[in-house]
Amino acid sequence: MKKNQLVTIILLLIVLLFLAFLSLYWGAIKIDPFHFQDEISRLIMFKLRLPRIILAIIAGVGLSISGVVFQALLRNPLADPYILGTSSGAALGGVLAITLGLGTCIYSVSFSAFVFALLTLVVVYQLAQLDGKMPVQNLLLAGVIVNTFLSGLVTLIMSLNRQELYSIMFWLMGSLGQSDQGAVWLGGSVVLFLSGGIILVSRHLNIITLGEEKAQSLGVPVELMRKILFIMVSLIIAILVSICGMIGFVGLIIPHISRLLVGPDHKVLLPVAGLLGAIFLLSCDVLARTIAVPLEIPIGVITALAGAPFFLYLLRRKRTNLLFEE
Secondary structure, eight states, X not given: OOHHHHHHHHHHHHHHHHXXXXXXXXXXXXXXXXXXXXXXXXXXXXXXXXXXXXXXHHHHHHHHHHHHHHHHHTXXXXXXXXXXXXXXXXXXXXXXXXXXXXXXXXXXXHHHHHHXXXXXXXXXXXXXXXXXXXXXXXXXXXXXXXXXXXXXXXXXXXXXXXXXXHHHHHHHTOOSSSSOHHHHHHHHHHHHHHHHHHHHTHHHHHHHTTOHHHHHHTTOOHHHHHHHHHHHHHHHHHHHHHHHOOOOSHHHHHHHHHHHHHOSOHHHHHHHHHHHHHHHHHHHHHHHTTTTTTSOOOHHHHHHHHHHHHHHHHHHOTTOOSSSOO
């Protein structure tokens, strides 16, 4: 790792810690960091804000790392973590739970979303299989088809259950403040474990991006590594969508920004993307709960409003290669 890359990681870590500390005191109710001895202040800080700060960091890391992996394996700069339809499966499960009257129990919604996400993952991979292999083109096509079909089902259910429309829309647009804390701790631990596993095999990801033939000549089991990485990333997305809904643009723009900062080497790119994603999502969460007090704006709205213009800026850069190097 080069010295400037190490400095970048350290600076991002410092910014993340400072922002997390600031988020603990900044909100609809501002708390003096030197005077928070009353019971209400401690309740707000440690029972309400701290869990969502942790969830924002975990979701930012998971979504960003997933975006890097998908863009590398699919060799598509427009690939995002939701491209294979796992998110639509989770959305269908969550929407069904809400329309069946289980919306008052966050744990039930999260569990239903996670189960449907896993079922979608199995269906997509089965459709993409060809003679024991999983060609990237087949996987991408299967994901797009299943994603479109499930999105249609979600829209149909929403049209037939307008009395639950607000609850459904708020959940679909993402929120960090309505999750069951048990699900957050359990799911978050799994997300961090899988993200760490992906970083550990970053060398193989570097080799795979060189091309299948060259990777095989260097002794990398390309087909096996693809399957393992796709499954790990899909599990991350299934867990995150089931816990906090669909939060867009994080896994799309953060990998590109990270490449501009440190280049295409995944050994550095993955941890930088994770830190940058956590910073971005934590910043968006602070905005979501402060710019329209006493209302809270779905965080997916903030990420879209912040992410779309920046991505358009990236597209306008004449010398930018969005997938690898400038």
